[in-house]
Amino acid sequence: PAFLVCKTPTGEGDRVLLLLHEPGAGSNGVRLTMESALTARDRVGVQDFVLLENFTSEAAFIENLRKRFKENLIYTYIGSVLVSVNPYKELEIYSKQNMERYRGVSFYEVSPHLYAIADNSYRSLRMERKDQCILISGESGAGKTEATKKILQYYAVTCPASQQVETVKDRLLQSNPVLEAFGNAKTLRNDNSSRFGKYMDVQFDYRGAPVGGHILNYLLEKSRVVHQNHGERNFHIFYQLLEGGEEDLLRRLGLEKNPQQYHYLVKVVLTNTKISLLFHSDLLSIVASVLHLGNVQFAADEQGNAQVTTENQIKYLARLLAVEGSVLRDALIHKKIIAKGEELISPLNLEQAAYARDALAKAIYGRTFSWLVNKVNKSLAYKEGEFPGWRSTTVLGLLDIYGFEVFQHNSFEQFCINYCNEKLQQLFIELTLKSEQEEYESEGIAWEPVQYFNNKIICDLVEEKFKGIISILDEECLRPGDATDTTFLEKLEETVKNHPHFLTHKLADQKTRKSLGREEFRLLHYAGEVTYSVAGFLDKNNDLLFRNLKETMCNSENPIINQCFDRTELTDKKRPETAATQFKNSLSKLMEILMSKEPSYIRCMKPNDAKQADRFDEVLIRHQVKYLGLMENLRVRRAGFAYRRKYEVFLQRYKSLCPETWPTWDGRPHDGVAVLVKHLGYKQEEYKMGRTKIFIRFPKTLFATEDALEVRKQSLATKMQATWRGFYRRKKFLHMKHSAIAIQSWWRGTLGRRKAAKKKWAVETIRRFIKGFIYRNHPRCPENEYFLDYIRFSFLMNLKRNLPKNVLDKSWPTPPPSLCEVGSTAPGQMALEQKVIASEIFKGKKDNYPQSVPRLFINTRLGNEEINTKVLQALENEAIKYAVPVIKYDRKGYKARARQLLLTQNAVIIVEDSKIKQRIDYANLTGISVSSLSDNLFVLHVHCEDNKQKGDVVLQSDHVIETLTKTAMRADKVNNVNINQGSIKFTVGQGKEGIIDFISGSELLIAKAKNGHLTVVAPRLNSR
């Protein structure tokens, strides 16, 4: 078979694309800066073999590895494949900070690392929701298991987590030491060699958090339980148990600390393996039982039948495996066969008994290991089914499987292991080389064949039906008659003698024959020649456990053993599959699993066989480079196109690098990409346009484009920031402007409305004023009331400013006509005048004067309606100016009688109801007498000549000051008011005289005294 290469010339290859296309600007400057950036990243050698100048030279390849290894740069890429060289020493590159450096970062931006591969797979898993797998290959001791652990740690640290997830993370990490204890052992190649294949799925939920896991284990090297090559050891767990087990525990298990005691353990000096034993006691019982089994010894009796000589072991075994001791003993030395429904029991000879014992030990250990894996799986299982039918998780698989192995003496196990590696190589070819070719074809890109070795021919040699080695082996195992390892070899020679990759002593030519024993066959693996010894092939393939031993185990009360040995096995008539066939089938299932996922590769190498740091054994490395197919890998990478992207994806990512495609390209993505790469200055040989994808030959080209994008992103970010800021400011400005306009218009409206209202008010005021002026002489009505009020207001305001300087000043301002009438008789003015007069008359002279001061004098105390009409008629035109109710004391008996006193223009009139009792013209009024005390009595003195007159009148008024003041004023007798102390004399008709005596006392009393005088007791006032 051949590989294809592009027809276009490959060009010098190391050119860097031009970023900028300024006319006239020399391209050299740009190229130089770009190249210096590149070399800065690849300070030691090249970090990607694709960049190697002389890519066909194995020496250059190894030199690059060596240079980097010397500087502790153990990782190098071939495109996206990671090559790792075991440093055999702790390097400071697995820190948490370093993990963070690789998180979410593009492949080319950081130096090569496991973490880059891990992160890349994880990101594809999250972005495309496509299952991933990381295939870690390399020979024993190359660092596969370490790499697996480091990747798991990377996910444990960098993936998002919830609390529940935390436990899954822990369990994933913790499952490792458990399985390593039971499945790893010290070999010549590796102190911690995995003696089983492991494929581990890590399940991630939609958020990218690890939520579960599953482990598939492959072909544990069980033979190690009963036999180890020189310098190797049994599985770690045995030593850990003996060395780390507490005395108590060991006693219970019937074990001694010294491994020398056990036939199954080689006599090696123990290393310090301090591992705390947290395993379940049932599990440790099983481990101990295997050691005890190894110490079971037999001796032959007379018939040559085996007998157990170590009863003690049987006792321990019975307890540890929880079986009947005698049953176990019998089962170890007998064989039970069921033929035609009949049970046949036959004794075993020594050799057979030892074989049966070892078979049991292997079976117990092997099955327990599977049980352990199952147990781990149960603890890692993720309960899906929140949304049945919808797979909510994606899976990332890690394959850590035994590497290609060549020993001095290679047996069935090596055959299986190396077959497995052939299969993986096939997968690698399938997934990378072949599929690549198919893609070029489907994309319509022309190719030219490139030679590469397809190892399918070897796979077929091993696994082909009927003609393959496994088929022939199975046939030998199953056929009746005496099949032995030798007959198997003969069959092989017969069937595949012409195969170019198969050789035996018989088939070899003279020269090679020397290197082959008669019991051996040689396979020319893709990775090198391996000579296998057929001894033990049949037994190991049969993996036979005698029926009675199986039965015994089925009856065990140790729960683990009980689960490991299923009763259905006993009744199943079908022959169990042979070990090789089982392995073949599980491998083919594994291939299916891997094929369905997107693979990433880590190719591990060991620098020397001595497990030493800083030693780079070129021969050993060359060998590995060869059988790992790294040179081929590189050749294909270089011949083909390193990168491909769908047009849409490519355009989306890089469109900002070209003005025509930025920010949007309206045409077909294909055309957009064409314009874009032209603008970027991609050379003809650097890329090809396929049907749906662009193919880029060198990573460098993409690398440079990525760099350009990085630069562009910076400027875009600045531009976007500026644009955004501008936009933001403008938005803010517009908003403010809008607000200002709103406020302005609202305010203007308010002002306008106010002004209009004012105008309206003014118009109305003026109109009212004019109307009022027109109606000014009308009685008060709605038309003039405003005007009149205004006139009054302004008159009063004017008055206020121009008040007369004293009360006697009569120069009163002229009131407006509407106020005139009121003005002349202004009560206030008159009252004030009267008050002044009253003060002149009485102030300081009469005791009750002060009381009258705060009381206003009023026009009259009696309205016209209170005065009899007859009186009014009698008075005719004579207007009553003042009227007040009074009490008259008659002249003889001083009887008190109610009367009215009226003041007219000309006279004082005393009225009794409808009768005018007495009329005193002012001219006849000679004087008025009053006491100085607080009483209200007064006497009107009348001219005596007038006959008509009845004499002086004795009266009493409640408003004596007011009544007397008004009377005095009317009668012009202000100066004739006498204020007397003691008594008052008065005339009572015809010259007779009467006397009123005034004294002060506690209360008012008016009565006729014995002496005929009227006595008035006036109360003393407080003011006196």
Ligand SMILES: Nc1ncnc2c1ncn2[C@@H]1O[C@H](COP(=O)(O)OP(=O)(O)O)[C@@H](O)[C@H]1O
């Ligand atoms: N990256 C590494 N850094 C330091 N030591 C390593 C590294 N990888 C491997 N080793 C050493 O090499 C030994 C063998 O590695 P391991 O992963 O068990 O090999 P494999 O699984 O390929 O057989 C480890 O026990 C460890 O001492």
Ligand SMILES: [Mg+2]
């Ligand atoms: Mg390993």
